[in-house]
Amino acid sequence: MNPFYHRIYRVVRHIPKGRVATYGIVARLAGRPGAARTVGWALSALPEDNDVPWWRVINAAGRISLSTQDHSAVLQRALLLREGVRFAPGGAVNLGTYGWPAEAYDSAPAAHKRAAASRRSRRLKGLRT
DNA sequence: GCCATGACGTTCC
DNA sequence: GGGAACGCCATGG
Secondary structure, eight states, rough: OHHHHHHHHHHHHHOTTTTBEEEEHHHHHTTTOOHHHOOOOOOOOOOTTTTOOGGGGGGGTTTTTOOOOSHHHHHHHHHHTTOOOBOOOTTTBHHHHHBBSHHHHHHHHOTTTTTTHHHHHHHHHHHHO
16 A cells, blocks of 8 residues: 555544544645545545544535435445534534644634535536537 | 546736 | 645545
8 A cells, every 4th residue: 555545544544533524635745735635545545443533634725526316325424423523414514613723724724625515516517618 | 657636725917 | 715726645546
């Protein structure tokens, strides 16, 4: 297994219970800024008998990236709720409150986080242009 | 080795 | 605030 993957998993294991981190942050902490997509890859490649709290990793919009219909998404919400993470009415997590590490979100406002969500919705429509 | 794909992110209309 | 385009990195065909 590549060092990146190991680093990614290690970073995810460091996420405290009741907190969440974005793919971008995890990628950055793992030493590969911009490799957010790769983080998703690494998590999807996790074996069933893993000790990595993958559910604490969400996208920059504070939402679960998986399709809400997917059983993994349902599981992820359940696990987060069990740890005390509250979801806003829109189904998003307040990164300013639960984001980890807090400094990362404090210094990086990133007001237009939902852009990620819009991109995904576009792709779901099948509009590849 | 090139092309397509994806649990993503940032910038620009 | 919402939508579209472009960029990034690793994997699989």
